[in-house]
Amino acid sequence: MAEQVAALAPRARTVTDGHGIFPGVRVHTVGHAEYVITGGGRRLIAFGDAVHSPIQIDHPDWSSAFDHDPALTAYHRHRHRLVAELAEPGTIGFDVHFADVVFGHVQQDGADPAWRPVDA
Template identity: 35%
Template sequence: MDLKWRIGSVTITSVTESETPTSPRFLFGGLDKAGVLARAEKARWLRPHFVSQDGYLLQKIQCLIIDTGDHRIAVDTCIGNDKARHNELWNHLQGPFLEDMTKAGYPPDSITHVVCTHLHVDHVGWNTRLVDGAWVPTFPHARYLFVDTEYEHWRSAPGLFGTEDVFGDSVAPIVEAGLAEMVAIDHELSDSVRFQPTTGHTPGHISVVVESDGARAIITGDMVHSPLQIADPDLCSSFDTDSEAARATRRAVFPGWADGETMVIGTHFGSPTGGTMHPDGDGYRLQV
């Protein structure tokens, strides 16, 4: 499904690489499908969009393209094609993502900036593509903005899964090509686009704030993987670098997002992916 949001004079367009039911055990080690269904009984808004009848999480992997008129900013670049990955669903993909971007009105050479909310495998993949056996920048006219603390962390840390070299095939070639720019965690990209620090999931994790003509949207990144964590901000993902910090970040940040007006766009939330947040018991609900 093509999704597009208008935030004042800015548009945000989703280009989806994959949309699949996901086992809750993959994201939340201790939580099984029965546990998900029990949570969906209490937070009924989770169904049907975000939790399936049999307790799977309805998730997607997508790139969100912010178009300000002056800038075309690709936020998070998914898994990518041709990459050797430990996860068999992601290994040596051959998907039509770049064609889909072009069909959506954003051919790769029209992108002016690439922003990665963090440097995990499913957020950096299309930074590069394979040409004649070498990884080259997919977006040759873009500046790729990396948060300095995030870059430094992953430069020296092993990948999440096994021996796959995410940094080597999807981040380092950008630096070598001279397209990378190291920026602060509270970077302001333009009048209408800025970073909001949301650390914990990774040390330099950001969300992206879009503000135009009195309207506001947030692109969450993975500080919240699933709407289950909107219902229960204390629920932590298996992939957090520091779960306690990630939990504290959700508790600190959500009250500011839950004004009933801000469009909160979940980077991994299944369609319709965005909604307004509202306080609900000890957590929140997403109204789509």
């Protein structure tokens, strides 16, 4: 593995939290990469491994088996922040782990947040 990493190093660029990849695209890092794409007054957040199931939108404190440290409170705080951002107007979320509804947004369902598909 070290050999492959060394071979790719001259062609790779590391990014830090909040780094702009190109105009309108920023990366956020909290144990995983999350991309925020903005344009035309709207925003798409591709949040990947921050959440593995839509039920974690409803219950951001719930960890998945893939969380490297389920007790890590910063990761839970991050999920709470992400859910709040996904509830903001003009914001769409994308997560490949959500097999049947990969594009959606958060709506308040009573007192709790809920993942809802984007209307076509």
